[in-house]
Amino acid sequence: MEIIGELNYQPNILASTLASKKSVLFATLLPEPPSAEGYWNKPFIGIQKRIAELSQYGVQIQTFSFNQADSKSFATESKRILELQPDGVVMAPFFKKEAMQFIEELGELNIPFVFIDSEIKDAGQLSYIGQDSFQSGLVSGKLLDMILPAGNILVIHFAKEMDNQNHLIQREKGFYHWFAKRENNPHTLFTIEIPDTEDPKWMDQISKKIEEDNIKGIFVTNSRVFNIGRLLETRNIKDMMVIGHDLIKENLEYLKKDFVQFLICQRPEEQGYNAINKLFRSVVQKRKIEEENYTSIDIITKENADYYKEFK
Amino acid sequence: MEIIGELNYQPNILASTLASKKSVLFATLLPEPPSAEGYWNKPFIGIQKRIAELSQYGVQIQTFSFNQADSKSFATESKRILELQPDGVVMAPFFKKEAMQFIEELGELNIPFVFIDSEIKDAGQLSYIGQDSFQSGLVSGKLLDMILPAGNILVIHFAKEMDNQNHLIQREKGFYHWFAKRENNPHTLFTIEIPDTEDPKWMDQISKKIEEDNIKGIFVTNSRVFNIGRLLETRNIKDMMVIGHDLIKENLEYLKKDFVQFLICQRPEEQGYNAINKLFRSVVQKRKIEEENYTSIDIITKENADYYKEFK
DNA sequence: CTGAAAGCGCTTACAG
DNA sequence: CTGAAAGCGCTTACAG
Numbered sequence: 132m133e134i135i136g137e138l139n140y141q142p143n144i145l146a147s148t149l150a151s152k153k154s155v156l157f158a159t160l161l162p163e164p165p166s167a168e169g170y171w172n173k174p175f176i177g178i179q180k181r182i183a184e185l186s187q188y189g190v191q192i193q194t195f196s197f198n199q200a201d202s203k204s205f206a207t208e209s210k211r212i213l214e215l216q217p218d219g220v221v222m223a224p225f226f227k228k229e230a231m232q233f234i235e236e237l238g239e240l241n242i243p244f245v246f247i248d249s250e251i252k253d254a255g256q257l258s259y260i261g262q263d264s265f266q267s268g269l270v271s272g273k274l275l276d277m278i279l280p281a282g283n284i285l286v287i288h289f290a291k292e293m294d295n296q297n298h299l300i301q302r303e304k305g306f307y308h309w310f311a312k313r314e315n316n317p318h319t320l321f322t323i324e325i326p327d328t329e330d331p332k333w334m335d336q337i338s339k340k341i342e343e344d345n346i347k348g349i350f351v352t353n354s355r356v357f358n359i360g361r362l363l364e365t366r367n368i369k370d371m372m373v374i375g376h377d378l379i380k381e382n383l384e385y386l387k388k389d390f391v392q393f394l395i396c397q398r399p400e401e402q403g404y405n406a407i408n409k410l411f412r413s414v415v416q417k418r419k420i421e422e423e424n425y426t427s428i429d430i431i432t433k434e435n436a437d438y439y440k441e442f443k
Numbered sequence: 444m445e446i447i448g449e450l451n452y453q454p455n456i457l458a459s460t461l462a463s464k465k466s467v468l469f470a471t472l473l474p475e476p477p478s479a480e481g482y483w484n485k486p487f488i489g490i491q492k493r494i495a496e497l498s499q500y501g502v503q504i505q506t507f508s509f510n511q512a513d514s515k516s517f518a519t520e521s522k523r524i525l526e527l528q529p530d531g532v533v534m535a536p537f538f539k540k541e542a543m544q545f546i547e548e549l550g551e552l553n554i555p556f557v558f559i560d561s562e563i564k565d566a567g568q569l570s571y572i573g574q575d576s577f578q579s580g581l582v583s584g585k586l587l588d589m590i591l592p593a594g595n596i597l598v599i600h601f602a603k604e605m606d607n608q609n610h611l612i613q614r615e616k617g618f619y620h621w622f623a624k625r626e627n628n629p630h631t632l633f634t635i636e637i638p639d640t641e642d643p644k645w646m647d648q649i650s651k652k653i654e655e656d657n658i659k660g661i662f663v664t665n666s667r668v669f670n671i672g673r674l675l676e677t678r679n680i681k682d683m684m685v686i687g688h689d690l691i692k693e694n695l696e697y698l699k700k701d702f703v704q705f706l707i708c709q710r711p712e713e714q715g716y717n718a719i720n721k722l723f724r725s726v727v728q729k730r731k732i733e734e735e736n737y738t739s740i741d742i743i744t745k746e747n748a749d750y751y752k753e754f755k
Numbered sequence: 756c757t758g759a760a761a762g763c764g765c766t767t768a769c770a771g
Numbered sequence: 772c773t774g775a776a777a778g779c780g781c782t783t784a785c786a787g
Contacts, residue, residue, distance in 0.1 A: 145781085151782055270747050273745075427741075429739075434578065438740050455765065457763090459766075465766095
């Protein structure tokens with residue numbers, strides 16, 4: 132060891148992995164996207180890209196997905212992962228109770244795991260990769276404030292089981308915080324939860340709210356902002372300033388049509404790529420990993436959207 | 444070859460590079476940053492990061508830099524690179540004439556090269572990595588327009604030898620284009636060139652312009668927007684909306700103090716990283732490379748600036 | 756427990 | 772020109 136120090140010896144990783152011939156298996160547990168255009172396809176693209184690059188090193192992947200509206204599916208799939216005994220796990224811990232159970236069992240098996248998109252604090256994760264949701268809400272607040280001369284604001288959660296959607300709550304808090312600390316705030320804020328858009332009644336509910344409360348700005352706390360685009364287009368409502376999240380195809384359409392002014396984004400493909408990379412660096416290369424890795428809070432408009440392509 | 448096709452044989456790159464023991468040398472020719480906080484340190488950080496990762500593969504680098512105000516230094520350094528006969532070159536082709544001469548000689552030696560930051564079209568480059576400057580100017584125009592209720596706008600180039608600064612011209616053109624196509628544009632636009640800030644007379648010139656022409660918005664076409672921050676602070680000018688480029692330390696200060704509203708950024712570290720990666724993928728891995736790689740046009744405000752750190 | 760030998764999948768100098 | 776041998780820097784099963 133002394134001589135190693137003196138000579139500053141660095142092992143040759145190429146030779147090492149070539150000789151060892153060992154293979155490594157990672158598992159992912161992420162929400163199943165409702166469609167091929169859904170948000171959760173994006174982290175997955177990044178995951179696959181990094182896995183492909185690392186296939187030379189014998190890195191393999193097995194994917195599991197759960198239904199965002201069904202916490203039991205999370206539990207069922209996590210059991211399957213435990214049976215598989217992978218060398219590392221990437222998960223979106225959407226359901227806190229089920230996730231904690233899973234994490235405990237991973238701990239017993241000494242399997243490292245990385246959180247993506249949302250976080251449970253101090254749960255023994257190797258790393259968290261995702262946005263600071265409060266701050267991202269604050270950015271949304273500032274932007275909407277800058278472009279809204281007058282009128283009131285509606286915050287909309289298109290989500291079921293809000294108890295489990297901590298990052299949406301945090302975004303809302305950050306958003307409200309902006310207006311709370313602002314001097315002479317002329318805007319009044321309201322919040323609505325729309326758990327289900329199957330039944331088109333929600334449209335009437337929102338339209339009524341817009342009229343009654345002089346709503347001139349809308350903030351949708353997740354990627355379902357295209358719902359508002361559709362509403363504004365079909366009911367021919369103009370002069371509404373709208374901010375939402377994530378550059379998915381349906382949102383891009385309404386951004387281009389000027390029904391949505393800003394989308395807040397978080398480089399989901401890069402997140403998936405980095406999640407696998409963290410596992411690789413820790414499990415295969417035995418390096419130290421930084422625990423928190425807040426993604427940037429990206430601001431997308433009609434004009435820069437086409438340049439916001441990852442991995443060109 | 445038939446059997447290779449049938450078996451879908453993929454050579455093992457690890458074994459290949461381990462056995463071949465060949466080393467590869469890349470050269471970079473970039474502007475020398477005026478200080479440790481200058482913009483051009485950033486691409487260099489990315490370059491070094493990728494070189495460090497690839498040192499296992501026997502990739503080495505030799506760096507050359509030129510003075511942005513002196514086209515001769517570009518020519519001198521490019522000659523030194525030609526003598527070195529590297530396996531690939533990354534350059535910022537700031538001086539078109541000198542760059543074309545250099546490129547021709549690189550072509551004769553069959554040395555591939557990548558452009559970074561600014562581009563010469565169809566010059567035989569392996570790839571270009573940088574922003575679409577026209578579009579980035581358009582984004583600046585839209586943002587300033589959104590937050591500026593009334594008053595006129597001043598575009599400032601802090602640059603010498605404007606003939607060689609094609610990307611600044613393009614940014615200006617994009618910016619003007621936004622207001623040209625806008626309906627009922629209430630803002631009049633002016634442009635000023637400040638070749639030198641050593642002599643503080645430029646401050647009087649700008650101040651006078653601001654007063655005489657009712658300037659309420661300023662767009663600085665490069666990273667020298669901190670000059671305007673200083674001017675506004677020292678002369679106590681409020682209510683000016685300011686947009687500039689690049690998140691360097693001096694600009695961050697005035698963003699935080701609310702003298703600058705937006706910075707347009709282009710992930711310079713990522714650009715450096717990608718430039719080396721393109722050379723590596725082409726020269727060492729013999730893969731096909733995409734020719735254009737426009738960087739995203741990132742919008743930075745006081746609130747998301749702290750999260751805009753690359754390579755965390 | 757220690758240490759030498761075989762082998763990972765290639766490249767390259769060299770014998771024929 | 773062809774083809775077998777040596778070697779790249781490690782790991783790992785195995786003999787002692």
